[in-house]
Amino acid sequence: MSAYEGLSSRLRTALCVSGGSMDLDVLGRTLGLNSEQLTRLVEEEEGRSIRIREQEGKRVAVYQSELRVCSERTRKCAGDCGKLHLCRYFIMGSCTRSPCKFNHSVQTPHNFQVLRQHQLEALGTKVLQQLLLQNDPSLLPDVSMRCGS
Numbered sequence: 001m002s003a004y005e006g007l008s009s010r011l012r013t014a015l016c017v018s019g020g021s022m023d024l025d026v027l028g029r030t031l032g033l034n035s036e037q038l039t040r041l042v043e044e045e046e047g048r049s050i051r052i053r054e055q056e057g058k059r060v061a062v063y064q065s066e067l068r069v070c071s072e073r074t075r076k077c078a079g080d081c082g083k084l085h086l087c088r089y090f091i092m093g094s095c096t097r098s099p100c101k102f103n104h105s106v107q108t109p110h111n112f113q114v115l116r117q118h119q120l121e122a123l124g125t126k127v128l129q130q131l132l133l134q135n136d137p138s139l140l141p142d143v144s145m146r147c148g149s
């Protein structure tokens with residue numbers, strides 16, 4: 001692993017631990033970077049693993065990943081989609097179907113495998129829900145969609 005890859009993975013970890021996003025100044029301090037190094041990191045990572053959002057006059061780094069939820073109904077998918085098999089309403093924190101025929105666990109062998117591919121297997125369910133919500137446009141209700149514009 002090169003020094004840069006190490007930094008990139010520390011960046012990812014820092015953002016995940018703080019729930020998926022972080023004030024850019026705080027992020028720089030957490031990673032022990034001076035402002036020049038931080039600027040370089042942002043240039044390198046923006047559009048790849050993070051995007052930058054203006055929030056109340058501050059710049060906030062928001063983690064983004066290729067991690068998605070399988071859009072096929074779990075039953076039809078052969079399991080080679082590379083996406084999580086999870087109930088969408090569960091991710092949004094409001095599944096009221098009982099019993100729900102979709103998966104509410106991130107701990108299945110399939111999901112674990114997918115998380116491993118994205119090096120996100122150590123995340124807790126709450127953080128994961130947060131990441132998925134900010135990553136996957138198909139999960140966003142209309143209200144949140146407008147935030148980015």
Ligand SMILES: [Zn+2]
Pocket residue numbers: 070071072074077078079080081082083084085
């Ligand atoms: Zn699938």
Ligand SMILES: [Zn+2]
Pocket residue numbers: 087088089090095096097100101102103104
């Ligand atoms: Zn459900």
